[in-house]
Amino acid sequence: MTELLVPILTMTILGFLFSTGLVLAYKKLKVEENPKVERVNEILPQANCGACGYSGCRAFAEAVVHGKAPVTGCPVGGEETAALVAETLGVEAGEMIKMVARLHCRGTIEAARSRGAYSGIPTCYACHLVGGNKQCSYGCLGFGDCVEACPFDALYMGDDGLPIVREDKCTACGRCVDACPRNLFELHPLSQEILVFCRSEDRGPLARKVCKAACIACGICARACPDAIVMENNLAVITDFKKIVPEKIPEIEKCPTDAIGRIHKEEGGDEG
């Protein structure tokens, strides 16, 4: 009987000693957490899907409380969750700038020259690996990897071979940004009017030859707005969107290939 009791007692006493030690240590080393984190965490859907860009609902809750993520950052919970989170934190959900994904290419089937028929696996990724189906090696491939990736049904392929963003449905989750093998998507504030619709770094004559909508690096826009637009690697790059004043827009719109300009040219027009 003692043979059985001794090990049991030994382990019990040892366990008791260690747990007492841990309890004492815990009291000393306890870390006070912001109680808001817990409250925000409870509001979130607990899907732990990662669509917000954080490793789970709790990580997102922490980021929101510390102001690193917008209250509207949870695409799954949508507006309801955003409103509740905003209420908990005492900020207004409406203050947040709505972002949408924008495609940086206007190389439609008509505008961009084809490189020949592609009959491989019909995804952008596969097509990109073999060099693409357009002579322009920067442009949209048009197989809709981004449409596939969009969890919110906010993208569809247009008749011109380019994906179109439904601004009302886009939550700026960034899946399309990751999905595009040519990095043609970028998230921009909805209110921002001017965009460069090209990513081609080819030199002007070549860019013009392969695509009618390419940036040919003529520099008209950069001369119109020297503080805001610069030419980099044969491509116009907007460095500071805030410095583009409305008076300058007509001058920017003189772009001979329409590679830079307003996103919505006319009412109800092209949303690309």
Add this chain to the structure above:
Amino acid sequence: MELLIIFISALLVQNFVLYYFLGICPFLGVSKKIDSALSMGLAVTFVMSITAVVSWLINNLILIPYDLGYLQIVSFILVIASLVQLVEMFIRKISPPLYQALGIYLPLITTNCAIMGLALIAALNEYSFVETVIFGFGSGLGFTLAIVLMAGIREQLDLSDVPEPLKGAGIALIVAGIMAMAFNGFIGMLT
């Protein structure tokens, strides 16, 4: 002299990672950046040193006198688990960024077999108290050395042209193997 040999052998010759192949999980998991590798190594060194001391006390004051040698593994698990909890609380209190950087690998020190191996090997070799302290500390430093060297190599690897199928874990394991071969050269120091 005896102590120096124990220290050098734990640090270089019978390095826990590269000789016994214990503790490979954090060795591969936390060796992407030198900073976090160093912190991980120091956390493991800390746990190893304390584990060596506490497990020696338990082994020599309780288990051996009362003839309870068969409780060695169970009681060592208890020691390690409690110590890791303690370290976790401590790091969380004094350095939240480090706590974030170590992430899941910190509680995983509990299941790091290098630490269990240390306690068992020390008991097996019947080291005295001072020898155990030196052995624990040296082994911890050996782990730190291995993981920091690995992190340094892996930071360089990010810039080099690795064949597609070997990217990530593949090349990491190959590097670990070559390092182990290099470390085996230290065996000549002891004979």
